[in-house]
Amino acid sequence: MKIGIMTFHWAVNYGAVLQAYALQTYLRNLGHEAYMIDYKPGNRDHNLKNFILNRKLPHPLQYVREAALDRLFEEFRRKYLVRSRRYGSLEELRNDPPAADIYVSGSDQVLHPRTLMKGERRPAPAYMLDFGGADVFRAGYAVSFGCTSYPEGAAAVARKYIGRFDLLSVRETTGVNVAESLGYKGRLWTVPDPTILAGASAYDKVFSAGGNGPSGHTATYLLHGRSALNPRIEHDFGTVRPLGGCSVPDWLLEIRYADRLVTNSFHGTVFALLFHIPFVSLLETGAAAGMNDRFATLLSRVGLTDRILPAYDGRRAEEIFSRDISWDAVDSLMDGYAREGRDFIEMLLARQCVR
Structure with a gap:
């Protein structure tokens, strides 16, 4: 079957790109024509236009660094992702x-209220799959809302489109309540992020592009301004990378060959588990605290919530x-x-609409 995947494969984010790779690879290995x-x-x-309109003027160096990093990510996308023609809007x-x-919509925070309301600088339910013919089966795989309760303004929009899904699964346990609050009437499943579907061996092909990584160090992957913690971590544990x-291949290698990992990244935690790297996961604070359930959902499944x-x-x-850790x-x-x-994907491929 031909399967079109809607996700954040374009993001300059290691986890976002790797979960896209993982889902596409899993489906293609089953013999399906899966593509982004x-x-x-x-x-x-x-x-330049978006540099101005996205209000990046106070941070020109950060913008330039991100653009340069995006070129590295694009090398990975060209090599490992099958893509349709470019679409720049829901229209x-x-x-x-x-x-x-x-x-298939997902995984990652494709149903975050900010994405819904401002993804195109205006409300655009693209990731709710509000396009295509009535004969296309629509499913959400491990979608994340990125919050534990939907803001009312965004909820009013989401309620109009949540019923487009014939089958829906969420990544976090709190996602069930969020989906129900938005009026979804079907059965809901909680399933793992795509990076977990096929295990660590799914990334052997990517590793072959990178060689061996350094060893004997503490790796840190700290997002959302938390990199200021690095000097403290180095003081406590020695050399920090x-x-x-x-x-993308080098990022994976850095985790695979680290002695330990300190991170506030969900996908950083996933790859520590897959590669048997001792880790500590730091929770988010402030406005980002709504994303913390992803750590609890994941680590409760493997009995390691005490590492949060x-x-x-x-x-x-x-x-x-x-x-x-008993690996x-x-x-x-x-x-x-x-x-x-995998069981959920079997239902998805059978196009079983469970209501």
């Missing part, structure tokens, strides 16, 4: 919908790292979790 619907709002392109998707038997600014810290504390981090047990639990995702 290359929807990227035109206002997300790196150019283009509606006027010339991509051919497919099934549309902050991750970022590198190619609400804020960095060297003494507590050292105590966590002193505890051994055999983790692998078994991760495989069971992955099976739940």
Whole structure:
């Protein structure tokens, strides 16, 4: 079957690109013609117009660095992702919908209220799959809302389109309540992020492009301004290698060969689990706190919620790292979790509309 995937494959974010790669690869290995619907709002392109309109003027160097990093990401996309023609807006998707038997939205925070309301600088329910013919089966795989309650203004818009999904699964346990609050009437599943579906071996092909990584260090992958913690972590654990600014294969290698990882990234945590790297996961604060359930959902499945810290504390981090992890047990639990995702995909491929 032909399967078009709508996700954040275009984002300059390692986890976003790798979850897109993982879902497409899993479906193609099953023998299906899976591809990325290359929807990227035109206002997300790196150019002078968006530099001004997206209010990046106070941060020109950051914008230039991101544009340069995007070129590295594009090398990965060209090599590993099959893409449709480019779509710059929901209007283009509606006027010339991509051919497919099934549309899949997800994973990642494709149903975040900010994406819904401002993804194109205006409300645009593209990731709710409001395009294409009535004969196309529509599913959400491990979609994330990025919050535990939807703002009312965005909820009023989302309620108009949530019923477009014939089958819907969420990544976080709180996503069930959010979907129901938006009026979804069908059965809901909680399934793993696509990066977990096929296990660590799914990335062997990517590793072959990178060689061996450095060893004997503490890796940190700290987003949302948390990189200021690096000097403290280095004081506590010795040599630190902050991750970022590198190619996608090199980012994976840095995690695979690290002695330990300190991160506030969900996907950083996933790859620590897959590659058997001791880790500490830091929670978000402030407006980003709505994203914390993804850590609890994931780590509760493998019995490692005790490796979550609400804020960095060297003494507590050292105590966590002193505890051994039974990786055999983790692998078994991760495989069971992955099976739940694979079972959902079987229903999806059978186009079973469960209401």
